[in-house]
Amino acid sequence: MLRPEVLNYYLRGGERDRLSSGAGRLEFLRTWDVLIRTLPASPAVVLDVGGATGVYAAPLAQAGYEVTVVDPVPEHVAVSRGLPGVRAMVGDARELPAGDASADAVLLLGPLYHLQERSDRLAAWREAGRVVRPGGVVVAATISRFASLFDGFVKGFFGDPAFGPLVERVLAQGRHGNPDEVPRWFTSAYFHRPEELAGEVADAGLVLRRVVSVEGPLWMSPAALDGFLGDPALLLDRLRVVEEEPSLLGASSHLLTVAVRESVGGL
Numbered sequence: 001m002l003r004p005e006v007l008n009y010y011l012r013g014g015e016r017d018r019l020s021s022g023a024g025r026l027e028f029l030r031t032w033d034v035l036i037r038t039l040p041a042s043p044a045v046v047l048d049v050g051g052a053t054g055v056y057a058a059p060l061a062q063a064g065y066e067v068t069v070v071d072p073v074p075e076h077v078a079v080s081r082g083l084p085g086v087r088a089m090v091g092d093a094r095e096l097p098a099g100d101a102s103a104d105a106v107l108l109l110g111p112l113y114h115l116q117e118r119s120d121r122l123a124a125w126r127e128a129g130r131v132v133r134p135g136g137v138v139v140a141a142t143i144s145r146f147a148s149l150f151d152g153f154v155k156g157f158f159g160d161p162a163f164g165p166l167v168e169r170v171l172a173q174g175r176h177g178n179p180d181e182v183p184r185w186f187t188s189a190y191f192h193r194p195e196e197l198a199g200e201v202a203d204a205g206l207v208l209r210r211v212v213s214v215e216g217p218l219w220m221s222p223a224a225l226d227g228f229l230g231d232p233a234l235l236l237d238r239l240r241v242v243e244e245e246p247s248l249l250g251a252s253s254h255l256l257t258v259a260v261r262e263s264v265g266g267l
Contacts, residue, residue, distance in 0.1 A: 050110025061085030125204030
C-alpha cells in the first residue's frame with residue numbers, strides 16, 4: 001500500500017516525536033484547534049484515516065468521540081489499538097474498510113501528501129465522501145508547495161548540494177523525493193499549491209467549506225515559537241484571525257481543507 005521508502009521512513013520513527021516540540025508542536029495545537037471548531041459534537045463517529053499512532057485519535061476518544069484509526073503501517077495500528085477508547089485497523093485511504101455513510105466525520109490528516117498521483121488523491125477523497133454520512137465533514141491535511149524551500153533555509157539543508165535539485169522539482173511539479181533516504185529530509189510526497197485543493201474536492205463530489213493555514217509563517221521562526229508555545233492561548237487566538245487569509249496560505253507548512261458531503265435535498 002505504501003511505497004517502500006515511505007514505509008521505511010515511518011518504521012525508522014520519522015514522525016514519532018515530531019509533534020511534541022517547536023514547529024511540530026504548533027502544527028499539533030493548530031490542527032487540534034481547527035478540529036474542535038469543525039467536528040460535530042461528541043459523541044460522534046470519527047474515522048481517522050492515516051491516523052498513525054493515534055496522536056489525534058487519543059484526545060478525540062478522551063473527548064467522547066467514537067474513533068477508529070485506519071493506517072497502512074501495522075506498527076502504527078498496534079500502537080493505536082493500545083490507546084483507551086480507540087479502535088484501529090490496517091487499511092488504505094483509497095479503499096477504506098468501512099461501510100457507506102458509517103461515519104459522522106472523516107480525517108485525512110496523513111494520506112493525501114503521500115499520494116503523488118492526482119488520481120490516487122481523488123480516490124482517497126471519494127472514499128472519504130463515501131463513508132461519511134450526508135452532511136458530514138471531511139478534514140484533510142496537505143503540505144504546502146513551498147515548504148521544502150523554506151524548510152531548507154530554516155534548517156540549513158541547502159548546505160547539501162543534493163537538496164537544491166529536490167526543491168526545484170517540488171516547486172515545478174509538487175513531487176518531493178528523497179532518493180538516498182537522507183534521515184533529516186522528508187520522504188516521497190506530493191506538496192500542494194493552495195489553489196489545487198478546491199478542484200480536488202469538487203472532482204471528488206464533495207463541497208468545499210474552507211482552506212486554512214495551520215502554522216502560518218510562524219513555523220519559520222523556531223526561536224520565537226519556544227516562548228509562545230509555553231502559553232499558546234494568545235498565539236492560537238491570533239492565528240485564528242488570519243487562518244483563511246489567501247495571501248498567507250502558501251507560507252504555511254501545512255494546510256487543512258474542510259469539505260462536506262452534500263446532504264439529501266441540499267446542504
